[in-house]
Amino acid sequence: MELAVFSGKPGFDTPQHVGGPIVEPETRRRFHQLSDEAFYRNYLTNDGPLSRRLEEEVAVRHGVRHAIFMANATLAELVLLKALDLPPGEAVIAADTFISTPHMCEWLGLKPVFCDIDPATLAMTPETCAAKLTDKTRLIIPTHVFGVVADLPALAKLANEQGVKLVADAAQCFDWDRGGVAPGASGVPEYVSFHATKFFSTIEGGAVFTQDDDLAENLRMMRNFGFDRTAQSQFAGTNAKASEINAAFGLASLPALPARLERLTAIRQTYLRQLSGVPGLRIHDMDATGRNNYRYFAVFIEEGFGAERDAVYEAMRRENVLARLYFAPGCHRTPHYQQTPTSLPAVERALDTILCLPTSFVDVEPEDGACRVAELLLAIREQAPTVQAWYQQQPKNKL
Numbered sequence: 001m002e003l004a005v006f007s008g009k010p011g012f013d014t015p016q017h018v019g020g021p022i023v024e025p026e027t028r029r030r031f032h033q034l035s036d037e038a039f040y041r042n043y044l045t046n047d048g049p050l051s052r053r054l055e056e057e058v059a060v061r062h063g064v065r066h067a068i069f070m071a072n073a074t075l076a077e078l079v080l081l082k083a084l085d086l087p088p089g090e091a092v093i094a095a096d097t098f099i100s101t102p103h104m105c106e107w108l109g110l111k112p113v114f115c116d117i118d119p120a121t122l123a124m125t126p127e128t129c130a131a132k133l134t135d136k137t138r139l140i141i142p143t144h145v146f147g148v149v150a151d152l153p154a155l156a157k158l159a160n161e162q163g164v165k166l167v168a169d170a171a172q173c174f175d176w177d178r179g180g181v182a183p184g185a186s187g188v189p190e191y192v193s194f195h196a197t198k199f200f201s202t203i204e205g206g207a208v209f210t211q212d213d214d215l216a217e218n219l220r221m222m223r224n225f226g227f228d229r230t231a232q233s234q235f236a237g238t239n240a241k242a243s244e245i246n247a248a249f250g251l252a253s254l255p256a257l258p259a260r261l262e263r264l265t266a267i268r269q270t271y272l273r274q275l276s277g278v279p280g281l282r283i284h285d286m287d288a289t290g291r292n293n294y295r296y297f298a299v300f301i302e303e304g305f306g307a308e309r310d311a312v313y314e315a316m317r318r319e320n321v322l323a324r325l326y327f328a329p330g331c332h333r334t335p336h337y338q339q340t341p342t343s344l345p346a347v348e349r350a351l352d353t354i355l356c357l358p359t360s361f362v363d364v365e366p367e368d369g370a371c372r373v374a375e376l377l378l379a380i381r382e383q384a385p386t387v388q389a390w391y392q393q394q395p396k397n398k399l
């Protein structure tokens, strides 16, 4: 196969994204109908009937008492942390997470302290977390990366022993569970993202899942200026509400989820069939801890592949396969947080080698798309020395 880096025709005519929103024709039709209902009702935001219905359906689906719908998961995290009312101090966070996780801590006077991970799950462990605990620690936030979950029971035990709070970043965990326990259902409050790139989306949106009635009531007030049921502002809340139009998109998407999961499972199976056992290419085990929605498919380009991850990434881009490097370089190596230098070997190894492949395709059938992406990756491997040489010759400011 002549690769695009060597003047071949790109493997795809249309760019294939990792996070391309999944919107089935039926989802669009239902969305138009539901949003029209909201317009006829002339009730567009502020805890309307569609938002309430969405919260109820999502909560029941996850076996959790409350799903509190907000404008996005970043604000859901902020509101949750604010509701915990923690004194200034430190928050221990695994460094391989989306940057919003530490940022919201910092907004509330909690200095993010980054910890290492288990290379298999990509999540913090009680040991990697404990190594960063100090008498200033107030909070622990594990992230379930790609829906492969951290060991919450063990982390809850550690948090209890230390007298610190535990919440989890379950942004990527809609329709996920660990041994039948979904986000928020274990008793640890968890926040989930409904962003357009996620398995389940309200375009922008997110929620806190919790079993705690008092916390839920607090969060509902906190997202709405601190208003109680008589519209009296009881404390300094904010505006983190989502609109009825966002809720309409979510409700329209719910019936599509079983078929969506089937498609994502088929894509995963295709990738597994083509890429398992390839030397130098390790596949992230997404079934390690429980049910997954398979929105992400991550591999690690390791020694034995013959080319560096960055060379492979650039070669794939030339083929119109816009792979992503979530969450490289790691929060601790971003310009903002690297001011406090930290060495986290497992995070660095993972994020220097990770490559997330597309799981939604444009102008091509999903399984065919996955098959072609895998073939391109294998062709790059076969030609790895020349791909690596090509990469090294590229002016880095042109990539």
Ligand code: T4K
Pocket (backbone or CB within 6 Å): 017, 018, 019, 020, 021, 072, 073, 074, 075, 097, 098, 100, 101, 143, 169, 171, 172, 192, 193, 194, 195, 196, 197, 205, 206, 322, 324, 326
């Ligand atoms: N915690 C974790 C662990 C998270 O992963 C996230 C979000 C959060 C917290 C915070 O949740 P939110 O506050 O966002 O609810 C994207 C998403 O913006 C972000 O929501 C997500 N994580 C993160 C993993 O991915 P980017 O910077 O990669 O987005 P962007 O715009 O580059 O899009 C990704 C790909 O999808 C691109 O290749 C383009 C394609 N795309 C994107 C959009 C929005 C489309 O084809 N169409 C589109 O409409 O962050």
